[in-house]
Amino acid sequence: MLVKTFCAEVMGLEATTVTIEVNLTRGMLFHLSGLADTAVKESYDRIRAAISNIGLKPPTADITINLSPADIRKEGSGYDLPLAIGILAAHGKVSDSMLGEYMMMGELGLDGKLKHVSGLLSVAIRARKEKFKGLLVPKENVREAAVVNNLEVYGMDNLVDVIGFLNGCDNYEPTTVDTRKEFYEQQYSYDLDFADVKGQESVKRALEVAAAGGHNLIMIGPPGSGKSMMAKRLPSILPPLSLAESLETTQIHSVAGKLTSGTSLISQRPFRSPHHTVSQVALTGGTNKPRPGEVSLAHNGVLFLDELTEFSKSTLEVLRQPLEDRRITISRAKYTVEYPCSFMFVASMNPCPCGYYGDLTHQCTCTPGQISRYLSKISGPLLDRIDIHCEIQAVPFAQLSQMQSGEPSAVIRERVIAARKIQEERLKSFKGIHCNAMMTERMLHEFAEPDGDSLDMLRMAMERLKLSARAYSRILKVARTIADLAGSEKVASQHIAEAIGYRNLDRGDWAERGI
Numbered sequence: 394m395l396v397k398t399f400c401a402e403v404m405g406l407e408a409t410t411v412t413i414e415v416n417l418t419r420g421m422l423f424h425l426s427g428l429a430d431t432a433v434k435e436s437y438d439r440i441r442a443a444i445s446n447i448g449l450k451p452p453t454a455d456i457t458i459n460l461s462p463a464d465i466r467k468e469g470s471g472y473d474l475p476l477a478i479g480i481l482a483a484h485g486k487v488s489d490s491m492l493g494e495y496m497m498m499g500e501l502g503l504d505g506k507l508k509h510v511s512g513l514l515s516v517a518i519r520a521r522k523e524k525f526k527g528l529l530v531p532k533e534n535v536r537e538a539a540v541v542n543n544l545e546v547y548g549m550d551n552l553v554d555v556i557g558f559l560n561g562c563d564n565y566e567p568t569t570v571d572t573r574k575e576f577y578e579q580q581y582s583y584d585l586d587f588a589d590v591k592g593q594e595s596v597k598r599a600l601e602v603a604a605a606g607g608h609n610l611i612m613i614g615p616p617g618s619g620k621s622m623m624a625k626r627l628p629s630i631l632p633p634l635s636l637a638e639s640l641e642t643t644q645i646h647s648v649a650g651k652l653t654s655g656t657s658l659i660s661q662r663p664f665r666s667p668h669h670t671v672s673q674v675a676l677t678g679g680t681n682k683p684r685p686g687e688v689s690l691a692h693n694g695v696l697f698l699d700e701l702t703e704f705s706k707s708t709l710e711v712l713r714q715p716l717e718d719r720r721i722t723i724s725r726a727k728y729t730v731e732y733p734c735s736f737m738f739v740a741s742m743n744p745c746p747c748g749y750y751g752d753l754t755h756q757c758t759c760t761p762g763q764i765s766r767y768l769s770k771i772s773g774p775l776l777d778r779i780d781i782h783c784e785i786q787a788v789p790f791a792q793l794s795q796m797q798s799g800e801p802s803a804v805i806r807e808r809v810i811a812a813r814k815i816q817e818e819r820l821k822s823f824k825g826i827h828c829n830a831m832m833t834e835r836m837l838h839e840f841a842e843p844d845g846d847s848l849d850m851l852r853m854a855m856e857r858l859k860l861s862a863r864a865y866s867r868i869l870k871v872a873r874t875i876a877d878l879a880g881s882e883k884v885a886s887q888h889i890a891e892a893i894g895y896r897n898l899d900r901g902d903w904a905e906r907g908i
Contacts, residue, residue: 394416394417394483394484394485395414395415395416395483396414396415396479396482396483396489396492397412397413397414397415397479397492397493398412398413398415398475398476398478398479398482398492398497399411399412399413399475399492399493399495399496399497399525400413400471400472400474400475400496400497400498400516401496401498401515401516401519401520402465402466402467402468403511403512403515403516403648404465404683404728404730405648405683405730405731405732406515406644406645406648406732407515407519408512408515408516408518408519409462409465409519410496410519410523411460411461411462411465411467411472412460412461413458413459413460413461413472413475413476413479414458414459414461414479415456415457415458415476415479415480415482415483416456416457416458416483417452417454417455417456417457417480417483417484418454418455418457419454419455420454420455421453421454421455422455422456423437423455423456423458424455424456424457424458425437425458425460426457426458426459426460426463427458427459427460427461427463427467428460428463428464428465428466428467429460429466429467429472430466430467430468430469432468432469432470433460433467433468433469433470433472433476436470436472436473436476436501437456437476439470439473439501439502439503440473440476440477440480440501442503443473443477443501443502443503443504443505443552444477444480444481444505444552446503446504446505447504447505447551447552447553449481449486451480452480452483452484454484456480456483458476458479458480460472466727468682469510469511469682470500470501470508470510471498471499471500471510471511471512472498473499473500473501474497474498474499474500474501474507474529474552474555475496475497475498477501477552478492478497478555478556478559479492481556482559486556487556487559487560488559488560488561491559492559494525494526494527495525495526495527495528495529495559496516496519496520496523496525496527496528496529497528497529497530497555498510498513498516498528498529498530498534499529499530499531499534499549500531501552504551505551505552505553506550506551506552507530507531507532507549507550507551507552507555508531508533509531509533509534509654510530510531510534511647511648511649511650511652512647512648512650513528513530513534513537513538513647514537514538514540514541514643514644514647514648515644515647515648516528516538517537517538517539517540517541517544517546518541518644520541520544521541521542521543521544525544526544526545527544527545527546527547527567528544528545528546528547529547529549529555529558530546530547530548530549531548531549532548532549532550533548533654533655534548534654535547535548535568536548536568536570536655536656536657537643537647537652537656537657539567539568539569539570539657540570540572540640540643540657540658545567546567546568547565547566547567547568548568570657572636572657572658573636575657575658575660576636576639576657576658576660577660578660579660579661580633580634580660580661581633581803582661583626583628583629583661583802585625585626585629586626586629586801586802587623587626587629587630587799587800587801587802587805588798588799588800588801588802589626589798589799590619590622590623590626590799591788591798591799592788592789592799593618593619593623593785593788595783596612596619596623596783596785597623597799597800597805599781599783599895600623600627600630600783601630601805601808601809601878602781602871602874602875602878602891602895603627603737603739603780603781604627604630604631604737604805604809605808605809605812605813605874605877605878606780606812606816606828606829606830606870606871606873606874606877607737607828607829607830607831608737608780608781608829608830608870608871608874609716609737609738609739609778609779609780609781609830610737610738610739610740610779610780610781610782610783611701611739611740611741611742611776611779611781611782611783611898612624612739612740612741612742612783612784612785613741613742613743613744613782613783613784613785613897613898614741614743614744614784614785614786614787615743615744615748615749615752615755615785615786615787616743616748617787618785618786618787618788619785619788620699620741620785621697621699621741624666624695624697624699624739624741625664625666625697626802627664627695627697627737627739628661628662628663628664628694628695629802629806630802630805630806630809631662631694631695631737631806631809632806632809632810632813633661633662633810634659634660634661634662634693636658638693639658639659639660640658641692641693641733642659642662642663642692642693642694643656643657643658643659645685645689645690645692645732645733646659646663646690648684648685649684649685649689649690651690662693662694662695663690663691663692663693663694663695664691664694664695664697665687665690665691665694665695665696665697665736666696666697666698666699667687667698669698669699669700669703669704671687671704671708672708673707673708673711674686675687676688676708676711676712677711677715677721677723678721678723678730678732679723679725683723683725683728683730685732686721686732688712688715688721688732688734688736689721689732689733689734691734691736692732692733692734692735692736693735693736694736694737695736695737695739696736696737696738696739697739697740697741698738698739698740698741699740699741700741700742700743701740701741701742701770701771702742702743702767702768702770702771706770706772709770709771709772709775710772710774710775712738712775712778713774713775713778715734716738716775716778717778719733719734719735719831720732720733720734720735721734738778738779740779742771744764744768745757745759745763745764745767746759746763746764746767747759750764752786752787753786754787768898773861773863776863776898776899777863777867780830780867780870780871780895781871781895782895782896782897782898782899783895783897784897808878811878811880812874812877812878813827813828815877815880816828816829816874816877819840820832820836823836829841829870829871829873829874829877830870832870832873834866837866837869837870837873840873841869841870841872841873841884842884843869843872843884843886843889844883844884844885844886846886847872847884847885847886847888847889850886850889850890850893851865851868851889851893854893858893860893860896860899861899863899864896864899867896868889868892868893868895868896869884869892871891871892871895872884872888872889872891872892873888875888875891875892876888
């Protein structure tokens, strides 16, 4: 008897429908075709044990299974459930009347229990596109897949539940998720708040400017000055995710297997902080099977690299293309996939190997040569993509001992949202560009052209402070954001002056003068 079940293979962020054809004839052999990997080939052993342990007898027959289309590699344990149902349907234990209406995915335990699999949001989107009536998934994944409307999603505990459902039992209800209600309820529930940060007003101002314009930022200061603490609070002042951004972000995390059980939509901007030992592949994505890397997991959020100079230079250099294009293409011998990676890049570093170069309370023990080699780990092209350079000093004890709280994140966030709305209105005619950090040179001439006094100030600053040529457009972008925060239509001299102060690492004399 020949039966067909349906599932999907996820490649990149897209899923492709896979048809599983199962045929039983006289014999005792098992044949599996269709470019399956080891995990899929091993599924038959799990399936036989699961069928036995739920009280059914595995078929004693010649079983031939084909996974179509045969030119796409099938990987992972998510094929266990559709393979098991196909074998049982061909054996007459499961009705085949509804098999064409439902996709199904899930890993089987030896006791028949269904286990979590990754990428089910992409599978659910594909199932709706292919006009399937519904999707059968492990209960741990049901809320993830149920965010897709116009699709019946059933969360099943074990193989017995799936058999009962397909055989016509009426005690199963599709899972529904009030996506909008849950999404908006959780948008502002941050554990970290800028109210906890005492002092460092200039740094908090720089972070506000960075959040308002979507600018990349680097913080330079001695150990213990609060660089990491403030970076972790940056998502709390960013504009909230839109539903479209949330769906795209959730899909990336679903494919990567990073969603926790019971999650429907990610409601807050992601914050990724990989360790400095991270490899190039872990940062950009890839491996034998395409998986999103840290740059894509930070999409619509923040990628924070603490102790930037501790990362290998080759690893840092792979960030140049994602920072510029906001998408990353991963090409391997067997596949080519593209992932979105539009994120704010935030980094922190010490000014020298000992960490105390320019510090007012500690003596630096590094030689000029050591400092120069230390700073040279960050290449010019990478630094060129960072708009704001912020210097930090340790907070004095007198400020730390004060009980007064700082300005809360909610108040800062209101100003940031107001500035972003101005930018979105200004840039609405440009597709894919919605903040000042994304502006091109032509847009800068149109929207951030300085007046005569501002231009003279900028020219004088570049000459006296030995600013590099690459600092010019970065200063104009940041000045445009500062003007938006102030509600100013024109970029004035005070906005240019503040933006110039955020280009410290471009100064020719920075290493000589200290912080």
